[in-house]
Amino acid sequence: MQDELIIKYIKKKKEVGMELLIDNYRGILTSIVRKHLGVLINYEEECIDDVLLSIWDNIKSFDKNKNQFKNWICAIAKYKAIDYKRKYLAKVETLDMTDEIYYIDKDLVKQETKEEVEEILSHLNEKDRELFVKHYLEDIDLETIALKSNTKVSNLYNRLSRGRKRIRENMCK
Numbered sequence: 304m305q306d307e308l309i310i311k312y313i314k315k316k317k318e319v320g321m322e323l324l325i326d327n328y329r330g331i332l333t334s335i336v337r338k339h340l341g342v343l344i345n346y347e348e349e350c351i352d353d354v355l356l357s358i359w360d361n362i363k364s365f366d367k368n369k370n371q372f373k374n375w376i377c378a379i380a381k382y383k384a385i386d387y388k389r390k391y392l393a394k395v396e397t398l399d400m401t402d403e404i405y406y407i408d409k410d411l412v413k414q415e416t417k418e419e420v421e422e423i424l425s426h427l428n429e430k431d432r433e434l435f436v437k438h439y440l441e442d443i444d445l446e447t448i449a450l451k452s453n454t455k456v457s458n459l460y461n462r463l464s465r466g467r468k469r470i471r472e473n474m475c476k
């Protein structure tokens with residue numbers, strides 16, 4: 304019920320919707336961003352702000368028949384954090400923390416990111432893994448994927464939904 308109210312207010316562009324969103328989901332969004340940003344702690348607040356802005360701007364694309372609101376905003380947080388990690392990997396060489404300088408091995412962070420993605424996708428079969436890579440990492444829209452694979456978009460939504468569920472189940476073990 305609370306989610307429906309949040310969605311309704313945000314769709315009407317009322318700030319009270321964002322206040323409710325922040326009150327209810329700030330903790331989980333922060334933890335997801337923190338987990339995926341890793342060493343890039345300086346960008347955490349900026350990334351969370353971008354997550355909230357993305358929710359605000361894209362609320363019309365939320366479909367309660369395809370996903371739960373909580374899962375939808377968590378996915379936005381996760382992929383926004385991954386985007387930040389990619390974006391700032393090239394720029395970050397050192398972090399200055401309490402008079403000590405920590406050197407960041409960019410190749411190591413890239414490798415860690417690649418391993419995390421591979422580990423997450425390892426719970427999927429080969430066909431679903433390719434779908435996730437094309438849609439989420441290469442940012443190819445489902446209509447294009449459906450045309451190339453000679454299938455329906457609704458089938459792809461179902462496969463993505465089942466795949467996300469399988470990933471969640473395996474990651475929570």
